[in-house]
Amino acid sequence: MRIDDLDAARCRPGLAAAQLADLAALGLDWDGPVVRQSERAALYDAAIARLDAAGLLYPCYCTRAEIRQAASAPHGPLAEGAYPGTCRDLGAAQRAARERAGRPPALRLRAGMAPVTFTDRQLGEQRGVVDDLVVRRNDGAAAYNLAVVVDDIEQDIAEIVRGADLLETTARQLHVRALLAGPPVAHAHVPLVLGPDGARLAKRHGAVTLADRARAGQSALQVRAELAASVGLAAAGEEPALDELLARFDPAALPREATVMSA
Ligand SMILES: [Zn+2]
Numbered sequence: 008m009r010i011d012d013l014d015a016a017r018c019r020p021g022l023a024a025a026q027l028a029d030l031a032a033l034g035l036d037w038d039g040p041v042v043r044q045s046e047r048a049a050l051y052d053a054a055i056a057r058l059d060a061a062g063l064l065y066p067c068y069c070t071r072a073e074i075r076q077a078a079s080a081p082h083g084p085l086a087e088g089a090y091p092g093t094c095r096d097l098g099a100a101q102r103a104a105r106e107r108a109g110r111p112p113a114l115r116l117r118a119g120m121a122p123v124t125f126t127d128r129q130l131g132e133q134r135g136v137v138d139d140l141v142v143r144r145n146d147g148a149a150a151y152n153l154a155v156v157v158d159d160i161e162q163d164i165a166e167i168v169r170g171a172d173l174l175e176t177t178a179r180q181l182h183v184r185a186l187l188a189g190p191p192v193a194h195a196h197v198p199l200v201l202g203p204d205g206a207r208l209a210k211r212h213g214a215v216t217l218a219d220r221a222r223a224g225q226s227a228l229q230v231r232a233e234l235a236a237s238v239g240l241a242a243a244g245e246e247p248a249l250d251e252l253l254a255r256f257d258p259a260a261l262p263r264e265a266t267v268m269s270a
Pocket residue numbers: 066067068069092093094095
């Protein structure tokens with residue numbers, strides 16, 4: 008169990024504890040103590056130092072607006088949100104000028120639009136190219152794409168199962184993993200749960216948390232049964248025990264399309 012809480016602005020106190028309590032109420036448990044990214048800066052620093060020692064990092068002074076503007080300029084195809092390479096080859100004088108202007112730099116990886124292919128267990132053959140991603144944010148914190156790879160390697164994660172909305176980050180993470188000499192890892196990207204309007208199920212759709220559902224008279228185990236039914240593991244209205252759900256679980260039978268739920 009790992010809490011990805013590097014983004015201090017988004018991680019309100021008590022949020023992680025509430026999420027762990029929700030998982031426990033659903034009957035889910037986990038191995039070993041809970042690992043928190045906010046307590047692992049030394050690990051990320053060591054990985055960043057390795058990449059830097061290999062000459063793979065450079066400071067980037069761009070604002071988000073500048074990156075958007077440069078990426079939309081008509082000089083070559085760039086994926087949505089990809090970094091256009093503005094700071095990759097700055098000279099010492101140009102860097103000094105930006106430092107004097109007081110902009111704290113982020114650190115980016117020289118990935119050079121490296122091609123990455125992998126076979127996703129659910130989605131099949133996937134291809135991506137890797138732009139110069141950020142490994143240290145300009146507020147000093149390790150970037151998400153760096154931290155999750157360091158943790159996945161350190162925690163011996165052999166199979167990554169996650170939402171299809173993260174598919175676009177996988178090529179970047181596989182590239183970082185290779186640079187850090189991580190062992191091979193398998194991926195399965197599963198479809199999201201959507202609200203009735205087709206957008207990712209969220210607060211604005213209504214009663215989406217266990218607490219909301221409890222106020223509406225639904226127990227955690229009824230919610231679990233509803234979730235199980237939504238992926239074909241239970242009949243409507245049936246409340247299978249956890250070991251029964253485990254016995255029925257077959258990744259190959261998971262839906263390939265998003266599930267639409269009414270909140
Ligand atoms: Zn830049």
